[in-house]
Amino acid sequence: MALEGYNIAFRIGVGSPKVYKTFAGRTQDDLTIAARTRERLTKDDAGATQVAVIGQDVTFRATGLVELTSSTAITRDQLIGFALQAGANAVFVFQYATNGNDMLSGSCVITNLSESSNASDDATLTVDFRVVGAPTFDDDTTS
């Protein structure tokens, strides 16, 4: 069964204790899991290169409208504040989940935030995240 895109949510934990919130005005979430590989070729491999996976680079891209106010979701001003953090303050916990399905969770940092505004369309915001450490994938769904 196909899954409607709006059922997928990327959330960031904010406050203490952590409350997981989506981004206000969100229109798209992109998840990328890219394997880090190492190639090896010995004479015993008889010319066939061997490839080993030594880890993954996990990244997210969240895209949405610039929303300045929201009572339940993370606004644009908060996101800019997050993007200006450094050190331990720049590490955020996240959840990436679909309703009733397994959830990916872990820690991440913001690697890029860009805001786009022209003269005629709605202003949009794009935030790139990179997962740090090993994410977990389980069915502890809270969405």
Add this chain to the structure above:
Amino acid sequence: MTEYLHEKLVDTLRAHGVNPALSEDEIDRYPYVTFELPVEYRYTKDGPYKIVGNLTIRSVSDDIDEAEDLRAGIMAAIAGGFGDPSEAEDPAEEVEVVEQEATEEEIVHDYDEFVFSARITDVRKDCMDGVWVIELDYILNQYE
């Protein structure tokens, strides 16, 4: 989100003395105003947040002055009803705006809870067989 762009447009024009008809209506008396307003919904993951209408509205008359008066009335009406009047390209100061009845202020419309805006994108003027047609293109927005 229910679409109110059509209702809002017609009410706005009528309040300024312009009575529009849909393009498919057969009008046999000059001058007249027709329009087309296809709409599309814009979504976030939380649902529709805006309705965009691509309005083409035209004043038609065998008298250029009548067609221009209607054109000016349309622009004044939309500038006043859909956003900041100062944004209008032609405020049409010479056009007499029909005064609204005092009781009309008390009328509550279903669309009052929404925010509307308008942006003009093109004006075209043409004459064929002695009939003047002035077409205006607008982008109309309805926000929650």
